[in-house]
Amino acid sequence: MSITSTAVRDWIRAxxxxxxxHRGELVQLDTAIGDGDHxxxxxxxxxxxxxxxxxxxxxxxGAVLKAVGMALVSSVGGAAGPLYGTLFLQMGAxxxxxxxxxxxxxxxxxxxxxxxxxxxxxxxxGDKTMVDALLPALAALRAAADDGAGLGDxxxxxxxxxxxxxxxxxxxxxxxxxxSYLGPRSVGHQDPGATSSHMLLDVAATTFGGDG
Amino acid sequence: MKKLINDPEAVVRExxxxxxxxxxxxxxxxYDPYVIVRADAPVKGKVGIVSGGGSGHEPMHGGFVGPxxxxxxxxGEVFTSPTPDQxxxxxxxxxxxxxxxxxxxxxxxxxxxFEMAADLAKDEGxxxxxxxxxxDVAVQDSLYTAGRRGVGITVIAEKICGAAAEEGKPLAExxxxxxxVNGQGRSMGMALTPCVTPGSGEPSFELGEDEMEIGIxxxxxxxxxxxxxxxxxxxxxxxxxxxxxxxxxxxxDKVLAFVNGxxxxxxxxxxxxxxxxxxxxxxxxxxxxxxxxxxxxxxLEMAGCSITLLKLDDELTRLWDAPVDTPALRVC
Numbered sequence: 001m002s003i004t005s006t007a008v009r010d011w012i013r014a015x016x017x018x019x020x021x022h023r024g025e026l027v028q029l030d031t032a033i034g035d036g037d038h039x040x041x042x043x044x045x046x047x048x049x050x051x052x053x054x055x056x057x058x059x060x061x062g063a064v065l066k067a068v069g070m071a072l073v074s075s076v077g078g079a080a081g082p083l084y085g086t087l088f089l090q091m092g093a094x095x096x097x098x099x100x101x102x103x104x105x106x107x108x109x110x111x112x113x114x115x116x117x118x119x120x121x122x123x124x125x126g127d128k129t130m131v132d133a134l135l136p137a138l139a140a141l142r143a144a145a146d147d148g149a150g151l152g153d154x155x156x157x158x159x160x161x162x163x164x165x166x167x168x169x170x171x172x173x174x175x176x177x178x179x180s181y182l183g184p185r186s187v188g189h190q191d192p193g194a195t196s197s198h199m200l201l202d203v204a205a206t207t208f209g210g211d212g
Numbered sequence: 213m214k215k216l217i218n219d220p221e222a223v224v225r226e227x228x229x230x231x232x233x234x235x236x237x238x239x240x241x242x243y244d245p246y247v248i249v250r251a252d253a254p255v256k257g258k259v260g261i262v263s264g265g266g267s268g269h270e271p272m273h274g275g276f277v278g279p280x281x282x283x284x285x286x287x288g289e290v291f292t293s294p295t296p297d298q299x300x301x302x303x304x305x306x307x308x309x310x311x312x313x314x315x316x317x318x319x320x321x322x323x324x325x326f327e328m329a330a331d332l333a334k335d336e337g338x339x340x341x342x343x344x345x346x347x348d349v350a351v352q353d354s355l356y357t358a359g360r361r362g363v364g365i366t367v368i369a370e371k372i373c374g375a376a377a378e379e380g381k382p383l384a385e386x387x388x389x390x391x392x393v394n395g396q397g398r399s400m401g402m403a404l405t406p407c408v409t410p411g412s413g414e415p416s417f418e419l420g421e422d423e424m425e426i427g428i429x430x431x432x433x434x435x436x437x438x439x440x441x442x443x444x445x446x447x448x449x450x451x452x453x454x455x456x457x458x459x460x461x462x463x464x465d466k467v468l469a470f471v472n473g474x475x476x477x478x479x480x481x482x483x484x485x486x487x488x489x490x491x492x493x494x495x496x497x498x499x500x501x502x503x504x505x506x507x508x509x510x511x512l513e514m515a516g517c518s519i520t521l522l523k524l525d526d527e528l529t530r531l532w533d534a535p536v537d538t539p540a541l542r543v544c
Binding site: 027031034035036037040041044073074075076077078079080081082083120121175176177178180181182183185 | 245266288289290291292293294295296297319320321324325327328351352357358361409411412414416417429431432433434
């Protein structure tokens, strides 16, 4: 089983729908420790990304992901624009010219994306950011591959690890972004970026793994 | 929530259309992507000055576009950084061959988007320097935060750098002036009430009827601490003590004093704040040489104020006094 270009487009549409559905929840999380715009911005950006999908109809996975990244960079704003934009642009660069991805390819693409996010935002694990959901998800993918797991199983384990990472941001004190200005007052709140990143990987597991 | 708007989704666009209708003689507005550009840009041989940030802080930055201040401003959505394509468009529109200075407030989103934009502009052969302002003493400057926020000094830096660019100073010098202003300036703000973004319709934070938030940011993000509301004299004492001790400002210093309203504070109260600030500084033998009082870097309808002090020397004073002709700041 592999991830096709059509499936990648389905994933983007499904993520846009998920963000739209949970827009209020993301706004609430961001209002607690940020400035309350994460849900609104991601919703606007993902709607633009979905509009862009038509222009890359029939193109390879790299082209699709690059179009999504550019749409996010030019429409989201805030920190999430450059960070999610970079995630997709780097994933796109890593899968340029490909019409299908197996587990190893998907892992490499996600790894490139997460590296890009860290290079742009300079966040380390434990800073209470999206990286805290993405890195455990990447580690879980590698562990699943080592165990000989199939694609669907690996994606589910990756999404579960992202969920765990997301929940683990609750007791953390933020050290990056606007939440860091709160210092100890950021403790006790789940990071909105980690939450939207978990959604992205959870939707990937559902879309590519066929368990939804 | 009560707001004087037509459509929460169209707030930024409709405000831009209003600005264009009102000030079309001085500036033009590009709508895709949003950029406010000085009408006569690019000015040949002059360093272009670009700033930008989330909307909701009016008149900053769009109100400061004009001769003697900004060449272009990039408005983001309310409280959301603008995007790199806006900044690139602005940079290209104002490059008169002498390079472009980006004045960036230290917020993670603004910094990341301007970094991407500077990379793109350099790819197109435009010389870009960026200076990040970070004057807010309410935030501990540590490796474990995103660093101090850029607030009131940004307005002062845009005015002074605008004057330096108008004189024909080269990019490196204008950038150095900007760093000097930022380095010699300090600010702190406070809020009596939260603000409500049109998108969320919810207050940015909860504040009791008898409470105030000291060290507030300009996006309604909570500040350093909250306490029972005090008098104007007590508030000024809190804010100015933190500011003066931080640089530090010392006996004999000459300063520019900037009392800024957050959007929902009447001018009569800002003058009471100025009265207290003047007394506070007099007691420490610090002389207010220049002053600015009013709503210049706001947070929608938030009630509260911020105080900014800039240590002046003859050169900075001269640049501050230079002509400026923008919708929101005019010294002719």
